[in-house]
Amino acid sequence: EKAGNSLTRFPLIPIRGVPLMSIIANNFDSIWAFNPDPSDLLIATYPKAGTTWTQEIIDLLINNGDAEACRRAPTPVRSPFLEIHSPPPIPSGLDLLKKMDPPRIIKTHLPFQLVPQGFWENKCKAIYVARNAKDNMVSYYHFDRMNKTQPEPGPWDGYVHKFMQGQLGWGSWYDHVKGYWVEREKRNILYLFYEDMKENPARVVRTIMQYLDLSVSDEVIDRIVELTSFKNMKDNPMANYSCVPPEVFDMSISPFMRKGEVGDWKNYFTPEQLKMFDEDYEKQMKDVHIPFRSLI
Numbered sequence: 271e272k273a274g275n276s277l278t279r280f281p282l283i284p285i286r287g288v289p290l291m292s293i294i295a296n297n298f299d300s301i302w303a304f305n306p307d308p309s310d311l312l313i314a315t316y317p318k319a320g321t322t323w324t325q326e327i328i329d330l331l332i333n334n335g336d337a338e339a340c341r342r343a344p345t346p347v348r349s350p351f352l353e354i355h356s357p358p359p360i361p362s363g364l365d366l367l368k369k370m371d372p373p374r375i376i377k378t379h380l381p382f383q384l385v386p387q388g389f390w391e392n393k394c395k396a397i398y399v400a401r402n403a404k405d406n407m408v409s410y411y412h413f414d415r416m417n418k419t420q421p422e423p424g425p426w427d428g429y430v431h432k433f434m435q436g437q438l439g440w441g442s443w444y445d446h447v448k449g450y451w452v453e454r455e456k457r458n459i460l461y462l463f464y465e466d467m468k469e470n471p472a473r474v475v476r477t478i479m480q481y482l483d484l485s486v487s488d489e490v491i492d493r494i495v496e497l498t499s500f501k502n503m504k505d506n507p508m509a510n511y512s513c514v515p516p517e518v519f520d521m522s523i524s525p526f527m528r529k530g531e532v533g534d535w536k537n538y539f540t541p542e543q544l545k546m547f548d549e550d551y552e553k554q555m556k557d558v559h560i561p562f563r564s565l566i
């Protein structure tokens with residue numbers, strides 16, 4: 271490890287076969303033992319699938335579109351990240367949750383089988399957001415470049431292989447999206463797609479509203495769509511992760527609010543990589559049909 275780097279770039283340690291950053295893996299027993307309140311809401315995603323966007327939409331829905339109320343604190347304070355245990359000032363998810371009263375909006379990147387059982391025993395509502403594999407990977411690649419707690423991404427070509435083999439933090443994208451998909455009916459999980467949010471955000475905001483048994487006016491829906499546009503969230507210090515110091519998130523390498531588009535993968539894949547990736551994708555995804563778009 272490079273000098274001065276010792277606090278960061280945590281290695282990945284497998285927990286039941288899923289590689290997790292050491293700060294999470296070493297604390298996994300307490301995470302697994304977490305017992306939510308039945309009123310708590312879980313937002314689950316593979317990293318970079320649109321978590322922060324969804325967290326903002328939900329906070330605004332709960333606060334009836336009140337922008338000021340949703341600027342009371344940065345995203346990870348308003349909506350704790352269950353398994354994270356990062357260097358200050360990023361709060362530990364479990365510590366924050368201890369201090370907060372339910373109902374809480376709890377973020378996780380854990381695959382379904384590693385989510386504390388209490389969420390299902392207590393019949394908590396859960397929203398899963400999935401993003402097409404290629405854009406998800408491009409976004410994660412840039413995030414791993416700037417996030418000094420995650421392992422170095424290395425060159426793009428090697429990164430594609432690591433993604434395909436499930437060697438990145440939180441493991442296999444394929445297993446992740448399939449794991450929640452097959453459980454969604456039994457567990458009453460609302461399964462959303464990033465591409466749908468981009469195509470028709472108002473429709474998705476309404477879908478979330480109905481799932482949460484909330485009711486806001488059409489005007490408020492429109493306001494939420496506006497407040498959660500990529501541009502507005504990028505400029506919102508309480509939503510753009512500028513709360514994290516540059517030693518941890520180096521936004522000069524790549525901003526947290528990077529591009530926010532569908533199809534950016536076309537700027538990255540060589541024709542050879544595309545062919546290899548698509549062939550492998552067919553194999554890995556053939557057992558479960560999930561209606562992803564933007565694959566071609």
Ligand code: A3P
Pocket residue numbers: 315316317318319320321322323405408409410412498499500501503526527528529530531534
């Ligand atoms: P890109 O890197 O492709 O730009 P997460 O919150 O799960 O970490 O996901 C981050 C990704 O969601 C980034 O993707 C980020 O730009 C994008 N994103 C965040 N807020 C968004 C918004 N309001 N609209 C569209 N995309 C958004």
